[in-house]
Each structure stands twice: as structure tokens, then as C-alpha cells.
Amino acid sequence: MIFFIAAAILTGAVILFMLRAVSAKPGDETGQSPAMDVYKAQMGELDRDAAAGLIPPADAEAARIELSRRLLAESRKDGSAAASRSSRVPRPGIIIPIIVLPFAAIGLYAWLGTPGMPDMPLGERMSSALQNQDVEILMAQVEKHLAENPNDLRGWTVIAPVYLRRERYNDAVLAFSNVNRLGEPSAASETGLGEALVGAQEGVISDEARAAFQRALKLEPGFIRARFFLAIAADQDGDREEAVRRWKDLLASSEEPDGGWRRIARQRLAALQPETQVGPGGAEIDAASQMAPEDRQAMIRSMVAGLAERLKENPDDQDGWIRLIRSYTVLGDREAAARALGDARAAFAGDPETLGKIVAAADALGVAAQ
Structure with a gap:
């Protein structure tokens, strides 16, 4: 809605000042290009809209830079040549496009565009960007955003698995901890925290990591990754009976029939039960x-x-x-x-x-x- 208000104001200002410039008598011209008046008027309208909060600061700054560029380019033109060119065009040939084109553009957008589409949330923009641009650059952008907005759940949710995949385990521990703190923990987020803790301990499943996997299974008893790591934990503890039970339970699972964990489960079960x-x-x-x-x-x-x-x-x-x-x-x-x-x-x-x-x-x- 703010966009349409701002667009209507700017369009009206452009039409008004261009009509004013075209309707001026030749003797009234001061030598300054009519476009200069238009750009200056747009600049004033832009400043007022930005001050009133009708336009986001980033959009206002981008528009201000573009208008300044156009003003500079226009100021370099020969005023008399511009006046000469404009005087050769019949006024109806100028006035009609000035009035018709903005409304034609609005109609075309209403037909082809999607004016009712909501803005894409920051988290979705970051998720999409992570798939299409340099990961390191995007991670830096997300990290900067999170430094300024440390309670942004979506931001932590986006970056936590990226840290884990890139083996930045301590950062992943912080990220998954914030995901669980700011939102409702899930089996995936608790297991992610446990995996990050295991990575930070160079493969050793600590009591803290074990607790995270156990919380994951309370939330979702069949969650494969949490069950897998708890089987490894029993194996590491030397609890042969518990490890065998957990590995057998994993192999009996109907989920993820081609999961890579099955090969490991079979190998460990064979080692624990050579007989x-x-x-x-x-x-x-x-x-x-x-x-x-x-x-x-x-x-x-x-x-x-x-x-x-x-x-x-x-x-x-x-x-x-x-x-x-x-x-x-x-x-x-x-x-x-x-x-x-x-x-x-x-x-x-x-x-x-x-x-x-x-x-x-x-x-x-x-x-x-x-």
C-alpha cells in the first residue's frame, strides 16, 4: 500500500510539472531545461515522503542517487539546444503522452503484475540467496543481520545448518541453541545441536550432546538421526547390549531404506556380534x-x-x-x-x-x- 501511495504522488508530481513546463510561453523560459524542474520537484517530493515514512530509507536513498545522477546529466546539456528541440515538438504531441503513459503503465502492471503479492520475508530471501550466490558472502550478510538483530529466529534457523555443513561446529552450537531458545524446539533442531556438539568434541558424544538427542526423541520418537547418534553413544560407552539393541532397532526401521546409516549399522552390529x-x-x-x-x-x-x-x-x-x-x-x-x-x-x-x-x-x- 505504501508503494502505491508513493508511486501515485510521484506520478502526479511528474505530470503536473511537465504540463507546467510544456504550457509555458517561449518568452517565459529562463534557459533551464524543464526536466531540471521536474527532477528538482521529484527530489523535494522524495525527501518529504521519506521524512513521512512513506518510503523505506533504502529505497529513498536509491531513488535520491538516481535523481541526482539525472540532474547532473541534465545540467551538462546545452539549455538552448534543449529548448530548441522542445519547441519543434507540437504541444499536443507532448501533453497527450504525458497524461496517457503513466496510466497506461499502471494498467499494464495491473494486468501483467501481481500487486497483491506480499513482500518476501527476510528469512526466505536469505534461504533463496544461499542457493544462488556465493555462500561465504551471504553468510557474512546473514551474520551482520544477526549481529544487529540477535533475536531473529528465522535468521538463526537459516544459518545453523549451513554452519554444521561447513564444519563450523562452535558457531553451529550457538546457532542451534538460539533456534531452540527463541522458538519451539523440534527434533531436527535438537539433533542439529547434538551433532554440532559432537563435531566440536571431535566425534565424542558428550553428556550434553546425548541429552540433546534424547530431547529430540521425546519430541519425535522415530527420528532416525537422533537414534543413530544414541546407538553410537552406547557403542562408545562400551555398553554392548544397549548398542546391539539400538543398532537392531535402526535396521528394523522402515524409514529411509537407502540411508547411508544402514551400512554403518550393519558393520557395527557385525563387529559387536561376530558369532x-x-x-x-x-x-x-x-x-x-x-x-x-x-x-x-x-x-x-x-x-x-x-x-x-x-x-x-x-x-x-x-x-x-x-x-x-x-x-x-x-x-x-x-x-x-x-x-x-x-x-x-x-x-x-x-x-x-x-x-x-x-x-x-x-x-x-x-x-x-x-
Whole structure:
């Protein structure tokens, strides 16, 4: 609304003074270009509107600079030449455009523009800018804004994850703390604070970070990132039982099926439960030696089938695949061994080094993928 009031005032002033200049008799001219009068009048109107608060200071300053530039350019022109040029144009040919053009512009804007669109909030402008301009420059702008407006929740919300991604962990701790202080904490903001604290401690999950993750889970019990870090915390504490429980809970989650955390969860679970990844142990072998051949074969097949099932759930176990291929070979089931090698190839398609070790072991057994 302020924009339209200011635009109407300036448009009216331009029309009034241009009509006045055109209607003046040749003998009344003082040698000063009519445009000079217009620009000076606009400058006066601009100062009054700015003083009345109708125009934001930044817009007023930009308009003042532009008018000053035009005044300077006009003052360099030859006044007599300008008067000569204006005298050759029929007055109706000047008056009609002066009156028609402003209203035509307003009508065109009303048709093509969106006069009812609200201003974009500062936070949204900063978010959009972060995607399109130099991040360091924009971060400096946001930081300057926050230094002047330390209670701007939107500003802290925008810059906190940027600090975290750029590994400015201490700044991220401050930013996420302000987000939680100024607004209603969320699982994401509490987890962000916890991650920043972990980064500041070089990967160690402190009691303060653990508390942030626990607050996140109170707000959203299924929040994956918070659950992931609490599993790591149990692992770091040496609480094997709790760590195993948390890693299993993560793997049982239906969220983010392709999340990178799944590979880490499987690796940690395999390290914490190595017994779930091996073939028959000494006790099983001793028991099998006392069985009838057919019973012994059935027992071995059962254990191999169990290993195959575990590898479906945790396909990142290199040694497990080698054991499975070897077990099928010992059982004489070379087709199953070849299928296992094919499954291992699929599991480690993105890890050529590990896949090479599995293929080498299979080659030594005379097994090739189907």
C-alpha cells in the first residue's frame, strides 16, 4: 500500500510539472531545461515522503542517487539546444503522452503484475540467496543481520545448518541453541545441536550432546538421526547390549531404506556380534562328528542356510560371503556357491577392493558367478 501511495504522488508530481513546463510561453523560459524542474520537484517530493515514512530509507536513498545522477546529466546539456528541440515538438504531441503513459503503465502492471503479492520475508530471501550466490558472502550478510538483530529466529534457523555443513561446529552450537531458545524446539533442531556438539568434541558424544538427542526423541520418537547418534553413544560407552539393541532397532526401521546409516549399522552390529557371522563352531563340529552322515549333512546345511539368511540382512560382511561360498563348495552345491558369488558382487558393486578379495577367494575354489 505504501508503494502505491508513493508511486501515485510521484506520478502526479511528474505530470503536473511537465504540463507546467510544456504550457509555458517561449518568452517565459529562463534557459533551464524543464526536466531540471521536474527532477528538482521529484527530489523535494522524495525527501518529504521519506521524512513521512512513506518510503523505506533504502529505497529513498536509491531513488535520491538516481535523481541526482539525472540532474547532473541534465545540467551538462546545452539549455538552448534543449529548448530548441522542445519547441519543434507540437504541444499536443507532448501533453497527450504525458497524461496517457503513466496510466497506461499502471494498467499494464495491473494486468501483467501481481500487486497483491506480499513482500518476501527476510528469512526466505536469505534461504533463496544461499542457493544462488556465493555462500561465504551471504553468510557474512546473514551474520551482520544477526549481529544487529540477535533475536531473529528465522535468521538463526537459516544459518545453523549451513554452519554444521561447513564444519563450523562452535558457531553451529550457538546457532542451534538460539533456534531452540527463541522458538519451539523440534527434533531436527535438537539433533542439529547434538551433532554440532559432537563435531566440536571431535566425534565424542558428550553428556550434553546425548541429552540433546534424547530431547529430540521425546519430541519425535522415530527420528532416525537422533537414534543413530544414541546407538553410537552406547557403542562408545562400551555398553554392548544397549548398542546391539539400538543398532537392531535402526535396521528394523522402515524409514529411509537407502540411508547411508544402514551400512554403518550393519558393520557395527557385525563387529559387536561376530558369532552371528561365523559357520559351525567347535562345539557344533564335535557334535556333528557323532552324528550319522545324513544328520550331519542336514545340520551343516541348516547352519549354511542360517548364514545365507544373515547375509541377506547384513550384506556388508566380506568374510561372511567367503565362508558361504566355501560352505556351498564343501557341500558340493556349486550352483548355490555361484549364486552366492553373484549376490556378493551385487552387495559390493560400489566397493571394488572388497569385491576383489571375495572374487579371488571364489576363484581359488573354482567358483564363477552365474
